[in-house]
Amino acid sequence: MSIITIVGAGMMGSAMSIPAADNGHEVRIVGSPLDREIIDRVKQDGYHITLKRQLPSVIKYYQVEEIGEALENCDLLIGGVSSFGVEWFGEAVLPGIPKSLPVLSVTKGLQALPDGTLIAIPDYLAAKPGCDGLSLNAVGGPCISFELADRHDTVVAFCGHDMDDLVKIKNMLSTDYYHINLSDDVIGVETAVAMKNAYALGVSLAIGLAESKNGIGCKEEYNQQAGLFAQSTREMYRLLKIAGGKEEQILYGAGDLYVTVFGGRTRKIGTLLGRGLTFEQALDELRGVTLESVAITKVVIEALMKMEAAGKVDIRQFPLLMHIYDMITDKTTVNVPWKCFEE
Amino acid sequence: MSIITIVGAGMMGSAMSIPAADNGHEVRIVGSPLDREIIDRVKQDGYHITLKRQLPSVIKYYQVEEIGEALENCDLLIGGVSSFGVEWFGEAVLPGIPKSLPVLSVTKGLQALPDGTLIAIPDYLAAKPGCDGLSLNAVGGPCISFELADRHDTVVAFCGHDMDDLVKIKNMLSTDYYHINLSDDVIGVETAVAMKNAYALGVSLAIGLAESKNGIGCKEEYNQQAGLFAQSTREMYRLLKIAGGKEEQILYGAGDLYVTVFGGRTRKIGTLLGRGLTFEQALDELRGVTLESVAITKVVIEALMKMEAAGKVDIRQFPLLMHIYDMITDKTTVNVPWKCFEE
Numbered sequence: 001m002s003i004i005t006i007v008g009a010g011m012m013g014s015a016m017s018i019p020a021a022d023n024g025h026e027v028r029i030v031g032s033p034l035d036r037e038i039i040d041r042v043k044q045d046g047y048h049i050t051l052k053r054q055l056p057s058v059i060k061y062y063q064v065e066e067i068g069e070a071l072e073n074c075d076l077l078i079g080g081v082s083s084f085g086v087e088w089f090g091e092a093v094l095p096g097i098p099k100s101l102p103v104l105s106v107t108k109g110l111q112a113l114p115d116g117t118l119i120a121i122p123d124y125l126a127a128k129p130g131c132d133g134l135s136l137n138a139v140g141g142p143c144i145s146f147e148l149a150d151r152h153d154t155v156v157a158f159c160g161h162d163m164d165d166l167v168k169i170k171n172m173l174s175t176d177y178y179h180i181n182l183s184d185d186v187i188g189v190e191t192a193v194a195m196k197n198a199y200a201l202g203v204s205l206a207i208g209l210a211e212s213k214n215g216i217g218c219k220e221e222y223n224q225q226a227g228l229f230a231q232s233t234r235e236m237y238r239l240l241k242i243a244g245g246k247e248e249q250i251l252y253g254a255g256d257l258y259v260t261v262f263g264g265r266t267r268k269i270g271t272l273l274g275r276g277l278t279f280e281q282a283l284d285e286l287r288g289v290t291l292e293s294v295a296i297t298k299v300v301i302e303a304l305m306k307m308e309a310a311g312k313v314d315i316r317q318f319p320l321l322m323h324i325y326d327m328i329t330d331k332t333t334v335n336v337p338w339k340c341f342e343e
Numbered sequence: 344m345s346i347i348t349i350v351g352a353g354m355m356g357s358a359m360s361i362p363a364a365d366n367g368h369e370v371r372i373v374g375s376p377l378d379r380e381i382i383d384r385v386k387q388d389g390y391h392i393t394l395k396r397q398l399p400s401v402i403k404y405y406q407v408e409e410i411g412e413a414l415e416n417c418d419l420l421i422g423g424v425s426s427f428g429v430e431w432f433g434e435a436v437l438p439g440i441p442k443s444l445p446v447l448s449v450t451k452g453l454q455a456l457p458d459g460t461l462i463a464i465p466d467y468l469a470a471k472p473g474c475d476g477l478s479l480n481a482v483g484g485p486c487i488s489f490e491l492a493d494r495h496d497t498v499v500a501f502c503g504h505d506m507d508d509l510v511k512i513k514n515m516l517s518t519d520y521y522h523i524n525l526s527d528d529v530i531g532v533e534t535a536v537a538m539k540n541a542y543a544l545g546v547s548l549a550i551g552l553a554e555s556k557n558g559i560g561c562k563e564e565y566n567q568q569a570g571l572f573a574q575s576t577r578e579m580y581r582l583l584k585i586a587g588g589k590e591e592q593i594l595y596g597a598g599d600l601y602v603t604v605f606g607g608r609t610r611k612i613g614t615l616l617g618r619g620l621t622f623e624q625a626l627d628e629l630r631g632v633t634l635e636s637v638a639i640t641k642v643v644i645e646a647l648m649k650m651e652a653a654g655k656v657d658i659r660q661f662p663l664l665m666h667i668y669d670m671i672t673d674k675t676t677v678n679v680p681w682k683c684f685e686e
Contacts, residue, residue: 141570141573142565142566142569142570142572142573143566143569144565144566147564147565147566148566152564152566152567153566153567153570153679153681154566154567154570155566155569155570155573155574155681155684155685179570179681179682179684179685180685181684181685181686182685182686220605221490221495222485222487222490222601222602222605222606223485223486223487223490223491223495223496223497223498223602224495224496224497225601225602226485226486226498226598226599226601226602227484227485227496227497227498227522227598229485229597229598229601229602230484230485230498230594230595230597230598230599230601231498231594231598233593233594233597233598234591234594237591237593237594247590248577248580250576250580250593250597251573251574251576251577251580252573254572254573254576254593254597255569255570255572255573255574255576256569256573258565258568258569258572258573258601259565259566259568259569259572262563262565263565336496338496338498338522339522341498341522341524342498342522342523342524342525343524343525
């Protein structure tokens with residue numbers, strides 16, 4: 001048995017406690033500074049207020065100031081923060097851990113260097129002060145946190161640069177419902193899965209387009225959604241090449257896009273924009289919600305613009321992502337550039 | 344203005360009449376021997392009984408014995424038969440047409456040569472007696488016939504070996520809602536779109552699996568569906584390579600798979616098998632329905648077996664398609680090989 005410490009008590013980080021606990025490990029969940037309320041409640045009676053599930057009674061909980069205790073003798077650190085918590089995780093948590101402690105991050109996102117080169121979160125973290133030499137790995141692939149918590153069959157990929165570490169982490173977390181691929185193509189897997197947030201917004205536009213014609217809550221129509229899904233797959237495939245990943249990782253992009261279209265905030269913002277709302281109006285309806293789809297679109301389009309200025313890419317190869325960017329920077333409302341999809 | 348003759352009055356063939364008529368062409372629809380009832384009714388009042396739509400009044404209708412008249416002076420022949428009508432189309436229709444008349448086929452499917460080599464429908468037809476020298480082209484990409492008939496934005500690909508012919512056909516059919524990519528990668532586009540029928544059955548298994556746990560008609564769950572979607576994308580990508588297509592055509596496979604999961608017979612059979620029914624029991628519930636998903640799975644697995652015997656492929660790279668094959672040949676009921684998806 002091992003000791004697994006999860007830092008970040010959001011939905012996905014906390015859901016990872018289920019396969020970990022089912023495998024008999026000691027599991028410790030540490031809240032980030034934003035998770036105080038979640039930890040207060042699970043400490044009381046094990047009920048997770050955002051995951052809306054009772055967690056196994058064997059799990060131990062810690063507020064952020066108790067993190068030292070939570071990390072004692074642990075064998076795996078799971079980073080459970082969203083892309084908005086990644087700076088905190090890389091600056092306040094990682095520099096303090098032993099180099100021998102492998103890290104698995106659930107954070108999805110990409111960062112760009114000043115010249116537009118895209119880098120995956122594990123490599124971005126590795127470059128932070130005090131983080132060199134750490135074994136930084138990440139999870140990609142389609143997974144709704146609720147469903148993992150309910151032990152539904154879930155197929156994911158763990159990626160990292162050291163296959164031995166990946167095998168070790170897989171052995172700790174693999175169960176009869178949690179199915180884990182391994183890959184050392186970090187930028188490939190992470191590019192594919194980070195882009196799904198942007199493109200799920202793109203596919204969801206069709207829901208709002210149908211609603212603006214047939215009324216809110218109308219029956220869904222699929223030719224538009226599928227046309228946007230195909231164009232999303234094309235653009236993700238191209239971006240994989242540009243980022244330096246293997247094109248075969250498109251499977252994670254497609255799978256993750258599929259699952260993201262069906263739920264949550266990204267579908268909601270895409271639907272609102274598809275109805276013809278301005279971005280400002282859409283944000284008003286979603287007050288207080290953080291939007292990874294918006295963040296990743298900005299990072300990637302702005303990186304592509306730099307690469308285009310250097311003569312390295314033709315940004316017209318990304319008409320859908322560009323349209324999303326134009327909407328979220330309030331340059332336009334929805335007007336899907338269908339004819340730009342023709343090649 | 345041109346004259347466009349559609350042979351095969353099923354749903355997809357007939358839906359193609361909408362962009363054709365909207366562009367002001369003379370449109371003629373000819374029933375196959377199986378479409379007598381459809382043609383009888385549209386001749387009366389223009390109502391298409393399977394598409395469930397009133398067709399534009401300018402369209403002319405012909406029973407199969409009137410096909411000669413329907414083909415007179417026409418500029419484009421659209422083959423509107425399903426894969427089960429392809430022999431009839433290739434033997435009774437194509438040999439009689441002028442070599443200068445371009446053909447666009449909506450039929451999705453693959454055929455295999457005795458050694459297992461996969462060939463696309465246009466190339467299969469070209470090899471039939473009297474068909475050499477014809478310009479045989481095909482449509483792929485996500486399209487529900489109802490929605491095209493209702494003029495929803497629809498993104499497809501026309502593929503063929505002569506780009507000039509493809510441009511000519513696109514000019515006849517392109518509208519502000521029908522968006523047409525062109526490709527000379529016939530085997531690539533056709534492999535991607537033919538496989539979607541098989542894999543939509545695979546993804547739909549998850550619907551039945553959830554139902555067998557939570558009751559028929561239960562809320563859908565997505566981790567399983569998305570895991571199967573990702574594995575489908577992986578296997579389609581591999582098959583593209585094996586068939587000799589360009590891997591980038593995966594976009595049509597993914598888009599077409601997305602749209603097929605949401606509707607019709609393939610979702611139904613997948614759901615029934617996912618509930619644990621034997622194939623025989625599932626067929627009982629679907630009496631009289633032709634199943635392209637079953638046909639394409641048999642063609643491709645049996646071709647892969649031959650290629651494996653010749654040392655050219657490793658069939659274990661297709662665990663999901665193999666499981667579908669085992670179900671439809673009544674060797675097993677559902678038991679998704681999740682662990683075989685881990686690599």
